[in-house]
Amino acid sequence: MIVDAVLSGQLPPGDPLPSCRAMAKRLRVSRNTVVYAYQRLVDDGFLVARERSGFYVADDVMQGRVQPPARETPISEIPAGDAPDMERRFRIRPSRQQNIRKPKDWRSLPYPFIYGQTDTTLFPLAEWRDCSRQVLGRRMFDEVTHDMLGEDDPVLVEQIRTHLLPRRGVTASAGEILITLGAQNALYLLASLFLQPSDTVVMADPGYPDFRNLAQLRTNRLRTLAVDAGGLPVDGRLDGADYIFVTPSHHFPTTVTMPLARRQALLDYATEHDCILIEDDYEPEANYVAEPTPALKSMDRDGRVIYVGSLSKTLFPGLRLGYLVASRPVVDELRALRRLMLRHPPTEVQRIAGLFIAQGHHDTYVKRLGKTYKRRWRLMSEALDRHLPGTSQAPGFGGTSFWVEGPAELDADALAERALHEGLVLEPGSVNFAGDRPPRNFFRLGFSSIADEKIEPGIAKLAALIGEQRRPPR
Template structure:
């Protein structure tokens, strides 16, 4: 039997018996008490509330009469098995007295309304769909669970008890920082010191920290169009001056609007969501313009470990001689999104401020997760996983490309970088949101592209197909079914 806590107010307009009854009914109807769950005895309830036992007996009796409770001899009171289906409404349900003045006007008190912004929406039960072409999720069959479990066991052992049980204030796990510096960053051509690396709660946390530090109401921010909607929403919470910079077959176009920005966000390695890779000459042009016009660049290298097609192009950060590029990465894409571990690389004075701000927000990422990830990297499991993912993704990438060419010709371009998704253009006049709803009803899960556009009246005929979490045997049948819906 769980500990039970019921609040009563002796000066309340309703009687004590009524308040006890209403609290139990609410707990049952709200699902806080399960069917067949025992509730405290009348003696225990009376003692905990400081009321007479007779008051509780009368409240329980009313609930027995209405079918909410059942009494079992020598056992006590239990929630009725059919409480929700058959129980009558409370006989004495009385609403709380209205607050003087009509209550708080929360709309006038809130300084921002992020809930009103358009965001990418994904069903939590995506695994129940037959053809889940959903982005950002993992195929559990590819993840080395035994190795991760072993690292977690080591991390939680006595040897490192202090490293994960202590509050380390603003500090990160030194082993994880070392692994990021020695194993991850060199692959992208980046050399950094420990004081230039900050561990974050995923890339999203890094982007919010950087926006908070770099963007004020008058700051001019530029980002790709189409682009990552979450970072656009973060920017718009801080400034009204967000320029949507065009994207072509080489990625972000550094034009006149770029020159007038203070901060620019870009995804050069695998543009979100079009998947195009920015070539070296465009990257160098971006850096030249940034230096000339004093622009700070935030580089989100969100899929830095999924290049399995061509030789990797160096990160924009690796080409930066002035320290004006801030690099953001995430371990969630290769490990699993629920881990929520990312990092940023920036000049040490920026990292120091970001570290202090992070402390005010969340202090630090969970120490046990940091140490587990650090061991996973140091023992070579991460490298093994990357090779496994590359083989699986390469196969799925080829199968999806062939399926799209066969069933939806001229609808998409093959990503030259690899990655985990295709950006698809449907025929003019087709609404991808309606297509997504219809496809979902047939077991095909796709992501409509309209939310990735920040301009008014964006095109509605783009959508994204990801393959990181779908079995390769399901790709072609899923595309074939989707193509039938597109053709009507």
């Protein structure tokens, strides 16, 4: 706070600071804490200590810093006619698209049935911190601080190639793997490289809204097919598709798993009609109920499947680390394209993740998550059967969420808003549907971040709120 006050001009050079005793009393902290903080600021050049006088803002603290010119009128108050019309110059308006929204304060709420977030109490923080310390040691620090240009950290690439991909039945060389800033970054790169206005893109409905929004920025020929019990249908409605986006192992958001026979049919169709399949395997480590099903990419024999994976879902969303697997020519072009965008994901973060996997911490964590998720999966299934019978089916894959179909007259968007006031977070399902009039009676309940003992009372409260919405007004 003191540094901010100095740099913003609130504490100009030469100004005295409160004495250590006065500051400690004001902040209700130890005097030693204030002495330590002041001394650190002296060492950093922000303050000077004058014997028997106290601490002062250093006279040369602003040396080398350009002072912004004083404005007679703030930019926000400039008359509209005098300011450039920036909006007229926008080529696209992505801010107008429908997106999944999550409350920022969800951690403070008692019933966070939020999807895609982690329970930090389960994360092996000490092990992650230890990997961070290793990377910040002198030997490794030299390796991760130089500009990699378009390359990725070889340690992480090798761990993905030899450790993570074989679990999904996928084999790849190092040159067929590209590290990305999460799965979304991978999808953006693919859309930028491939999609043209004349291309036809097919995906399931409901489906992943961020990919739908992304595709609609590139082409007007987006086609959606209603999902069934086996995921994306494979029939004549695919005809004319140039690219097909699928989430076969765990359909987003309905959680259904595509049977092996349909996967093979999809691959055969792609080969026969010369189209490309984009497989988003967004929860690869969340299969703890049934026997693991191989990724669609593992069945690919002619390089028609581009595989997108994520580490953020397993570790933590803020990590923003993912990867894609494709043929060497595709990865080479994507690497060159990525260089124009961001060079490469932070090498330090890549190396920490690579060590975390190599030293076995990732495996241990995944096993812990599997046990926890399986227990919560069972508690969720029982609670939904008890309080909202017939509205959902327990995901056979496992995963971290339930897709719920409420009564036909239910408005899940209004329900979510009402539930938030009661401390309950749920995700309305309408955003996942294409079209101007999506069904509003679907919603998603995540269980990755909610404590076991909160599941039953949370579902009971949710059922009561649904009952209130269905009750006709007096």
